[in-house]
C-alpha cells in the first residue's frame with residue numbers, strides 16, 4: 001500500500017499505520033482545528049512515529065498561551081508547586097530521574113550553569129538547585145503562568161518564550177535538561193543543533209520523552225496519544241542512532257515506568 005504521506009523526518013514513505021486517534025473536545029483549544037481525528041504512523045526507515053495531520057507552529061503557540069496556563073489541575077500555582085516538590089523520594093519522578101542521571105555522571109561533576117528547557121512551574125529546577133547548590137539556574141518556558149511561578153519559587157533566571165538560537169545565547173551550559181518537550185517540537189533538527197550549540201564541551205544533555213512502548217501498555221484513548229500538541233512518538237533507536245547521531249555522544253538510556261504507569265524514555269548525552 002502506498003501512503004500519500006511521507007515521513008516528515010527522512011521524507012521516505014516506507015510507513016506503517018499504528019492507530020487512529022479521536023481529537024474530540026480540542027476545538028476550543030485550537031479554534032481552526034478542522035479535523036476531528038488523526039493517525040499515528042511509524043516510519044520503518046528512520047524509526048520515528050509521527051501523527052498526521054499535525055498542528056502547525058501557530059496552532060501550537062496558541063495552545064501554550066491559552067490552554068496550558070490553566071493546567072494547574074484545579075490547584076493554585078503555589079499548591080501545585082508545593083505538592084510536586086514535597087513528594088517522598090519513592091513517589092517523586094524528579095527524584096528518580098536525578099538518581100538516574102547522577103549515577104551516570106562523574107561524581108566530581110560540578111556544573112556552573114544549568115538550563116532546563118520547557119521548565120514549566122520550576123519543579124525540576126527546584127530539585128536541580130538542591131542537588132547542585134552552587135550552579136546558576138536557567139529556564140525557558142512558553143506558558144506565562146508557569147514562567148511566573150518558577151520565577152517566584154526558584155532562584156532560576158527564567159525566559160518566558162520558546163527555546164531557539166537566541167535563548168540565553170550569551171551563556172554556555174554544563175547541563176541541559178529537556179523533559180517532555182521534544183514531542184512538541186515541530187523542527188527537530190533545528191532544536192538539536194541549537195541545544196548542542198549551548199552545551200560546553202564535556203557538558204551533558206538529559207532528554208526525557210514518552211516512550212513508544214506506551215502504545216502497548218496504555219489504553220488507546222489515553223491522553224498521551226490524543227494530546228494534539230504531541231507531534232511525535234520516540235524510541236531509543238530514533239533518538240540515539242538517528243536524531244542525535246554525530247551530534248552528541250550517547251552515555252546511556254533507559255525506559256522508566258512512572259508511578260502513573262507511563263513509560264518515559266530517558267537518555268543522557270555528552271558533548272565531545
Ligand SMILES: [Zn+2]
Pocket residue numbers: 007008009010011012043044045046047048
Ligand atoms: Zn522517517
